[in-house]
Amino acid sequence: MPHYLTAQVVSIEPLKEYVRLAIKAEPIAKEMRPGQFAMLSLGCEPLLPRPFSIAMEERGVLYFVFQSLGKGTARLASLRPGDSVKILGPLGRAFSEVTDMRPVIVAGGRGIAPFFELVRRLQRCAPVLFYGGRTQGQIVETGFFARRTHEMVVTTEDGSMGTKGLITEPIAAYLSDHRPPIVYACGPHALLHKVADLAGDIRTELSMEANMACGFGICMGCAIPAGEAGFKRVCVDGPIFSSRDIRWKDLK
Amino acid sequence: MPHYLTAQVVSIEPLKEYVRLAIKAEPIAKEMRPGQFAMLSLGCEPLLPRPFSIAMEERGVLYFVFQSLGKGTARLASLRPGDSVKILGPLGRAFSEVTDMRPVIVAGGRGIAPFFELVRRLQRCAPVLFYGGRTQGQIVETGFFARRTHEMVVTTEDGSMGTKGLITEPIAAYLSDHRPPIVYACGPHALLHKVADLAGDIRTELSMEANMACGFGICMGCAIPAGEAGFKRVCVDGPIFSSRDIRWKDLK
Amino acid sequence: MEGLEVSIGSLRLRNPVLLASGCVGYGEEIAQFVDLAELGGIVVKGLYMSPRVGNPPPRTWETPSGMLNSIGLPGIGIRAFVAEKLPPLLERRATVIVNVCGSTEEEYEDVSRVCDETDGVHALELNISCPNIRANGRCPGMSQQETYALVTRVRRVTQKPLVVKLSPNVTDIAAIAMSAQEGGADALSVINTVLGMAINIETGEPRLATGMGGLSGPAIRPIALRMVYQVAQVVEIPVIGAGGIVEWRDAIEFFMAGASAVQVGTANFVNPRASVEILQGIAEYLARHNKRLPDVVGQCRIAPR
Amino acid sequence: MEGLEVSIGSLRLRNPVLLASGCVGYGEEIAQFVDLAELGGIVVKGLYMSPRVGNPPPRTWETPSGMLNSIGLPGIGIRAFVAEKLPPLLERRATVIVNVCGSTEEEYEDVSRVCDETDGVHALELNISCPNIRANGRCPGMSQQETYALVTRVRRVTQKPLVVKLSPNVTDIAAIAMSAQEGGADALSVINTVLGMAINIETGEPRLATGMGGLSGPAIRPIALRMVYQVAQVVEIPVIGAGGIVEWRDAIEFFMAGASAVQVGTANFVNPRASVEILQGIAEYLARHNKRLPDVVGQCRIAPR
Ligand SMILES: Cc1cc2nc3c(=O)[nH]c(=O)nc-3n(C[C@H](O)[C@H](O)[C@H](O)COP(=O)(O)OP(=O)(O)OC[C@H]3O[C@@H](n4cnc5c(N)ncnc54)[C@H](O)[C@@H]3O)c2cc1C
Ligand SMILES: Cc1cc2nc3c(=O)[nH]c(=O)nc-3n(C[C@H](O)[C@H](O)[C@H](O)COP(=O)(O)OP(=O)(O)OC[C@H]3O[C@@H](n4cnc5c(N)ncnc54)[C@H](O)[C@@H]3O)c2cc1C
Ligand SMILES: Cc1cc2nc3c(=O)[nH]c(=O)nc-3n(C[C@H](O)[C@H](O)[C@H](O)COP(=O)(O)O)c2cc1C
Ligand SMILES: Cc1cc2nc3c(=O)[nH]c(=O)nc-3n(C[C@H](O)[C@H](O)[C@H](O)COP(=O)(O)O)c2cc1C
Ligand code: FES
Numbered sequence A, B: 001m002p003h004y005l006t007a008q009v010v011s012i013e014p015l016k017e018y019v020r021l022a023i024k025a026e027p028i029a030k031e032m033r034p035g036q037f038a039m040l041s042l043g044c045e046p047l048l049p050r051p052f053s054i055a056m057e058e059r060g061v062l063y064f065v066f067q068s069l070g071k072g073t074a075r076l077a078s079l080r081p082g083d084s085v086k087i088l089g090p091l092g093r094a095f096s097e098v099t100d101m102r103p104v105i106v107a108g109g110r111g112i113a114p115f116f117e118l119v120r121r122l123q124r125c126a127p128v129l130f131y132g133g134r135t136q137g138q139i140v141e142t143g144f145f146a147r148r149t150h151e152m153v154v155t156t157e158d159g160s161m162g163t164k165g166l167i168t169e170p171i172a173a174y175l176s177d178h179r180p181p182i183v184y185a186c187g188p189h190a191l192l193h194k195v196a197d198l199a200g201d202i203r204t205e206l207s208m209e210a211n212m213a214c215g216f217g218i219c220m221g222c223a224i225p226a227g228e229a230g231f232k233r234v235c236v237d238g239p240i241f242s243s244r245d246i247r248w249k250d251l252k
Numbered sequence C, D: 001m002e003g004l005e006v007s008i009g010s011l012r013l014r015n016p017v018l019l020a021s022g023c024v025g026y027g028e029e030i031a032q033f034v035d036l037a038e039l040g041g042i043v044v045k046g047l048y049m050s051p052r053v054g055n056p057p058p059r060t061w062e063t064p065s066g067m068l069n070s071i072g073l074p075g076i077g078i079r080a081f082v083a084e085k086l087p088p089l090l091e092r093r094a095t096v097i098v099n100v101c102g103s104t105e106e107e108y109e110d111v112s113r114v115c116d117e118t119d120g121v122h123a124l125e126l127n128i129s130c131p132n133i134r135a136n137g138r139c140p141g142m143s144q145q146e147t148y149a150l151v152t153r154v155r156r157v158t159q160k161p162l163v164v165k166l167s168p169n170v171t172d173i174a175a176i177a178m179s180a181q182e183g184g185a186d187a188l189s190v191i192n193t194v195l196g197m198a199i200n201i202e203t204g205e206p207r208l209a210t211g212m213g214g215l216s217g218p219a220i221r222p223i224a225l226r227m228v229y230q231v232a233q234v235v236e237i238p239v240i241g242a243g244g245i246v247e248w249r250d251a252i253e254f255f256m257a258g259a260s261a262v263q264v265g266t267a268n269f270v271n272p273r274a275s276v277e278i279l280q281g282i283a284e285y286l287a288r289h290n291k292r293l294p295d296v297v298g299q300c301r302i303a304p305r
């Protein structure tokens, strides 16, 4: 069950192109599972809280990794240790944690966020991480991930780090001669769609995004074309969806 | 001519019930004269800038003394050194600086603000200060004022500092056997009205308040009943008015 | 919270704070944060006879101190609601008001009939004001004739308390309110969302898939408050105020403007406990000024010019 | 700023950024911060034949992302304006548009006649939409008939560019716009302020002495943008957008919705240099996308449902 708390900022620092924010929120930290998210807000301006994946949890502290884009994330980026924020979480469905070896994880840019906690919990399954970005500034904490994965493949579009190119290329190559128990992916919808295609009938779980007002199922704003027909709510039916569940043709 | 600048907070600290805010704004500091004010804003939320008397000026730094009431002053009170604010000033008409001895200054609560700079500039005229508040928390910097005045009379309604009672009582007594060259007053309009009555035909200058949107004469919002008929703008025709100019009967 | 009971026609509410329609679904999720038995009541998401999927995404966009939505009334249909969603609400001892929708006058009647026949439904709120169904935000609540016609028809099929929810997108809200009262409304909800729009300047596309949507939140509060005042000046029936209420002070303003109760909508998205915190604040304000709610309702009067 | 000229009927503007009426007085004070010759033009504070004192204070109140005002058109009268205020504006090479007011149709005509006879007045903006003169915010712009009647009468007395400023407090802004166009308007300003209200909960008094007032600022932007779109869809004449424009991005949204020019009002109170900063941003946006203004105007289209 989600908790709504006023919580304190423990630390905040730049992480290359992103920001790493640590917030003390024991009840949420206790219950969170990888893939779940939280709504963060600073009172009434901007009006709506903002959804962020819970990147990691440690001794009652929640870690977030986010990109400063519009005015909400800009205000969050200007927080300082000791400031308080309103936090609602944990929210939504988590990734299913498998026990079989060599699960595949795909992260595009800030899509790395939910995988900090997931790789820790899947460490014994020796996951394989495919991590792509536009440029090196979007590839963070490679040490953390290298230590906890069997293999980590990094690509950047400008070649400033790892192999030059799109992350989908090494994924395609890998899947052509491996059959992982599951593929997890988080990133731009275009990437997720491509990953879903490449994975074919391999079980695939994707972290989807939609504009959110409430984050806990009451506004019906976060509709995504899923299931036979109609829409599902990203905030409660997701954000983690089976790739089969998404109606890609209806997703713009 | 007023300047519109982005300026840095030099220091900010509580001053009993109020807040003292120091902002580096050389061009404004150079030109300001006692009684003038500035509009301070923190961008678009709250939308409108807030008017504050310039309390003092020193080496390019402006000092403000304000009370945290609603959301605008609350946000200003939460500023920290190094933060930047938008400032527009100096604005409005200043007090006229006399050269004759024993001018009388009347301050009610936060109405003390414009007199920091005025007493410094009138020091050689040995001003007499009447300073009243609800409680001792509203009487600030008595040392500063004692050093620069010929006499300083303090009253509080609860007797927690100075004489118990209203400041108008000692003023009435003083004016019954003195005829100062001028009476300056800043505080609640009720106090200003009483002072105007007590001063009779003694030249009296009052610092008036009105809700302001722009602070520099373009919105016509700060109307005050003054002159023969109609209204004047507090921001450009004031905030310092001759007591004769105000139509008290029309002022609610 | 004692001594805060209010009557909306024959409907007796524990207190004047309601959850606004479309801002709490069917109550399940919000019940994780607030005890529905503590509130005046819940107006559930708009319901038609048949299930509906609603509008395509994107459905929401944030604006200064407000938000646009074009949800478009997705829902499971009144029958499924009565079967699956109503029982848990009643177990929670919630006072349940159904927000009644229809594509035709017949459908409005049919949904109202089901509500009338269902014991657990305490009152009906006729939604004649959703801007997200027809092009250009058109809705029955924009015409005195359509409002009067629809309210009279629905009035015929139910004796339960009938609240009519007005649209702010009109020239003369007082006139529409009179039509609803003449049609037989027991109370009026003022206001639904204000028709608005936002555009993505990188693509030239509207921010909402439907183009236009309903503006809600603090941005519209001054408009809502003005309309509550205008309506309360002319009608005899109680007015339920809504529009940008996020804290107790806002609620007091609406009471003073003439509202007998208030609805909390968008605030639930920002703070799931907003409604109970507002209720608490109202109680404390009244205690502090030792007043009863009726002393405050309509306290504000504009002096004639 | 080159290549940003726009024509509003026969009125040629240097660029599409105007200062909105009532938000810059007669231009003296704002000229301390912006070079009026750099802007598209200035619409001066509303003017009647005779001087007027305006409404009693308090006249302004802040609301979430907006403000209420009930200034009530104080002014020195058109003749004094022409004698004292116009010459300095012309020395500054400002394009001057007079916001024409009247207590009667005759007075609107008389003020317009003076404008017509005065060389330095480049265009007229007919203010049929001030909410601060009559009770309940009533104004001619709330009726198609009154709008048509007034515009036709004024059209007869002047051949100068005639802009008509519409009220947002209507059910069907497109219909009012059509009436103004049929009456002979050369362009339309959309929108004036939205009627609103706020109450002091400690006293029960309205925050404005007049009770109600006009809401402006970012809070109303989504409403203004929607109305500009609705109007631009039906009229042939150019639309001038106004309502909550505080930065260049906002202006681009209005162009995409169909506005050929924009007015900056409340933003001047927050930042005296807002207008020139907005103009700068527009120029940079166009350069970045290598587009000309006409490419952007009306770029946004809502797909039919
Ligand atoms: C389940 C979920 C998890 C997310 N996790 C992360 C994360 O770990 N790190 C990270 O950097 N970003 C994450 N995002 C995206 C993040 O929520 C947006 O970047 C952020 O809301 C943008 O807010 P803004 O004020 O900067 O932008 P603005 O443009 O000011 O936002 C305007 C409105 O649009 C909404 N919005 C804009 N972009 C998005 C988006 N992509 N998703 C949802 N709402 C959006 C905002 O919430 C706001 O309501 C996540 C989104 C979702 C739905
Ligand atoms: C010329 C002048 C000089 C001033 N000097 C000082 C000073 O030195 N120290 C100090 O503590 N206060 C001073 N004030 C009062 C100060 O401006 C208000 O207390 C402040 O604007 C309140 O803002 P808020 O956000 O806290 O209140 P809110 O209630 O949030 O303000 C809402 C709106 O009302 C306006 N408003 C509310 N009260 C006042 C008021 N008394 N005067 C003008 N506008 C008001 C605000 O500007 C804002 O637009 C001065 C006012 C004027 C006009
Ligand atoms: C996301 C959303 C969905 C809404 N759905 C409905 C609805 O189904 N029926 C209805 O009558 N009003 C609906 N409304 C309007 C609200 O009930 C309320 O009247 C309006 O939002 C103003 O109040 P607020 O500012 O507190 O949200 C909806 C509002 C929002 C924001
Ligand atoms: C204080 C104030 C005074 C105004 N006076 C006038 C006026 O005299 N004539 C007029 O047509 N509009 C007047 N307006 C309306 C503005 O010109 C503009 O249409 C409206 O405020 C919306 O734009 P904004 O949000 O950028 O301010 C006034 C607005 C404000 C805030
Ligand atoms: S964000 Fe509100 S229902 Fe999902």
Ligand code: FES
Pocket (backbone or CB within 6 Å): B211, B212, B213, B214, B215, B216, B217, B218, B219, B220, B221, B222, B233, B234, B235, B236
């Ligand atoms: S505050 Fe705008 S004219 Fe004085």
